[in-house]
Amino acid sequence: MTNDSPHHARRAPACRCPFLRMSAANMSVLTKSDPLGASRVAQDARAASRLRCTTRDRALAVVSHELRQPLHIIQMNAGLLQRLPASSVSGHIRGIAESIQRAIERQTRVLNDLLDFSRVRTGKLALYCAEVDVGALVSRLADALDAMWRGGRIRTEVQAADPVLCHADAVRLEQIVGNLLDNAMKFSPEGEEIVVRIRAEDGFARVSVEDRGCGIAPEFLPHVFGLFNQGSAAADGSSGGFGIGLALVHGLTVAHGGFVKATSAGIGRGAEFNIWIPLHCPAHR
Secondary structure (H helix, E strand, O other), rough: OOOOOOOHHHHOOOOOOOOOOOHHHHHHHHHHHHHHHHHHHHHHHHHHHHHHHHHHHHHHHEEEHHHHHHHHHHHHHHHHHOOOOOOHOOHHHHHHHHHHHHHHHHHHHHHHHHHHHHHHHOOOOOOEEEEHHHHHHHHHHHHHHHHHHHOOOEEEEOOOOOEEEEEEHHHHHHHHHHHHHHHHHHOOOOEEEEEEEEEEEOEEEEEEEEEEOOOOOOOOOOOOOOOOOOOOOOOOOOOOOOOOOHHHHHHHHOOOOOOOEOOOOOOOOOOOEEEEEEEEOOOHH
């Protein structure tokens, strides 16, 4: 595919801090007339940027934590409705309870992703790395999601003669791949195929998830892994979410010492998301 977009090369979004909106000409004049003043302005701008990021991360953590409790209560009550004897509750009510349960599960996952993203950003996420068979982990996850995805198919290809073993936290690696597959299913039309490929490459385990969905506009590719960035609507016509899952994919992959990349030939031509996680070696034991 074309329009390669290594995430480490993407441009940062424009800053809204008033210090950083100073024109190049004004900064040049300030530097010539008062170099110490220019240095102070730059330091203040960096401090304001750090404060803004810290405030945002704390707000995400607090909001996510506070929302989990009412969701848990709703989930418990929906579960009680589902467990009532068939004779005492109508099929309509049971269907409503199941719908509530599915909605809660989706929202809980969003909140958990937000909390994990906040932990990654603040350096509070603990990784418990060990030897992980990437092919086996991805195959199990793909089989589970494939059974849930009606009308489509997830095909897994391990492109290696021997097992591809990486050094990773198995729970977090499953979270990474799960978010990539969820993203591919969300933006793929019903009946399409998603292909997951696993191989060893230059000291890394590479996992690629390719779909034939709505694709990504070239101008959006550099920002596709950014938090709250979402380039197009989902295949079912919904907004497609907040982009939290892909932001977390990036954060967790980098925390493992890996990197990410997205490619697409353009709108309507599908997309491919790749992650690289370091291979396991005896020195890790």
